[in-house]
Amino acid sequence: MFHQQEILADRLNSEPAIFRGCSSSELGMIVCISGLIWLPLSLLLAWLLGAVTMGFGFAGVGVVVTVVTCATFFQRIKRGRPEGYYQQQIQIRLHDVGLRRSPWVRRSGAWDIGRTSREAISLRDR
Numbered sequence: 001m002f003h004q005q006e007i008l009a010d011r012l013n014s015e016p017a018i019f020r021g022c023s024s025s026e027l028g029m030i031v032c033i034s035g036l037i038w039l040p041l042s043l044l045l046a047w048l049l050g051a052v053t054m055g056f057g058f059a060g061v062g063v064v065v066t067v068v069t070c071a072t073f074f075q076r077i078k079r080g081r082p083e084g085y086y087q088q089q090i091q092i093r094l095h096d097v098g099l100r101r102s103p104w105v106r107r108s109g110a111w112d113i114g115r116t117s118r119e120a121i122s123l124r125d126r
Contacts, residue, residue, distance in 0.1 A: 014083050019067075019071055020068075020071035020072055020074070020075045021071070021074060021075035021078055021079075022071045022074055022075070026071075026074065027067065027071070030066070030067050030070045030071065031063060031067060034062065034063045034066035034067060034070070035059070035063055037062075037066075038058070038059045038062035038063050038066065039055075039056075039059045041059075041062075042055040042056075042058035042059040042062060043055035043056075043059070045058065046058060074086065077089075088104075091103070092104075092106070
């Protein structure tokens with residue numbers, strides 16, 4: 001009997017790339033953020049022009065263009081780098097700006113354990 005080896009999705013180490021090197025969760029994030037930006041902006045612009053329903057069309061085109069542009073940008077960032085590279089870079093940049101604490105030690109220089117010789121002697125005498 002001929003057995004064909006199947007690739008099971010639950011045995012993958014990471015999410016597979018779906019579009020321009022982006023996974024489905026990354027594409028979902030890009031679509032949601034671009035939709036939140038483009039929909040109100042295009043509806044406002046279409047309302048000012050007098051054709052509110054055209055705003056949905058403008059938003060759709062804007063979301064598609066944004067998804068293609070951002071996916072291409074992420075593809076360039078991720079090329080030849082380990083998994084999760086750009087997430088770490090974003091966290092480091094947010095730490096540098098002061099918006100979020102970095103989960104990694106980002107200090108260079110001499111390290112000290114914070115004890116003096118007197119404290120070490122007094123603990124030994126007990």
